[in-house]
Amino acid sequence: MTDALSLSNVSLSLRGNAGTVDILHDISLTVNAGDTLGLVGPSGSGKSSLLMLMGGLETATSGTIAALGTDITAMGEDDLARFRRDNMGVVFQSFHLIPTMTALENVATPLELAGHRDAFDRAEAELQAVGLAHRTHHYPAQMSGGEQQRVALARAAAPRPKLLLADEPTGNLDETNGAAIIDMLFGLRDRHGATLVMVTHSNELANRCDHVLRLRDGRIDTTLRAAE
Template sequence: MTQPILSLQDAALSLKGNAGQVDILHGITLDVHSGDTLALIGPSGSGKSSLLMLMGGLEQATGGRVTALGRDLTAMGEDDLARFRRDHMGVVFQSFHLIPTMTALENVATPLELAGARDAYARARAELVAVGLGHRADHYPAQMSGGEQQRVALARASAPRPDILLADEPTGNLDEANGAAIMDMLFDLRDRHGATLVLVTHSAELAARCSRVIRLRDGQIAAPAHQDAAE
């Protein structure tokens, strides 16, 4: 079998809070292979988003090991992690995280410019067209609906052609119609660019479209099974 694109070996995450140390993830061992579509499901507080953050190097594991594309994320500093994400990962958040003072086109072009792409604006415009927002390229986030903002966020994440696309509750802030449209776009972007897709969701419909489903409970993998429904 080929080397996993993402691998966690006994990964743990503990954070210090006002009440002392809080153990969030315990002994997570998981391999994700190129081309997988993986849904992370489970009740609120089960550690789904924290696990996604470990996979993206947005949180540093406090135990065990996390590797992506053969690189040990647990051994990398913040600057190296930021460059690795820029070159290999796209991340989509529930709350969009668009830059309010930039137009849709500028938001999508920014990671391409940071990566040194000479055709950053042409590629950004093409991604906006792909998500049905070519006509909104010069609009600012405040001038767009939630569904449109999430589409801009998807275009921004996919424009650099990432190897790994991570999505944290990408339909969580959207109504049913916009949520369904974002689901379709996620899988379309994955198909067009060949990215490996890992997403956190409470949507049983979105989870059912993935090739694998992992359920978390109390910071641990409870049961990997296709038949599980999201909670």
């Protein structure tokens, strides 16, 4: 089976005003193509930092990270940006929508940057897939938190990425909207055949993953089939 992600002896330390802080310690793991992995653990355990390393949004202090067979730890910033554009979709807890753009423009922007001539047609199709056909020309401030997160999901899925990374995708939502986002997230994964890795505090969301990895104090605590 093909590896979508492979981390070998990865550590992360960040330098701050109080000195160097060790975030992650000697992480080694493999995620098979098409699998879903939930990253769980207490706050401050390093879950989001690990996800950022997988996406090349943070640089490892040591060790190697291969995404889709490519060593991303050896890439420069520009090459990493292109690799993410062509292969990854990232969903953040705080949405990160561009406030001066409509829902359609927010979803179409990464497609335009990648040179897709049908960017707006594909963006419209993705918005329809997440139930937002009626919000196409609305700006983020005109939408609820749940609707904004659906736009963020559509934006991440529109380029049809091989890797879909989500950081607390339901963290800012109420129970009803959170459940809807969970269904949509897995629906997008199934529709595009992507490998899905997510950080979550939700047992319901973690229980739907093929594998669950628990972190504690920057180390792999245990690997579970389902969340405890």
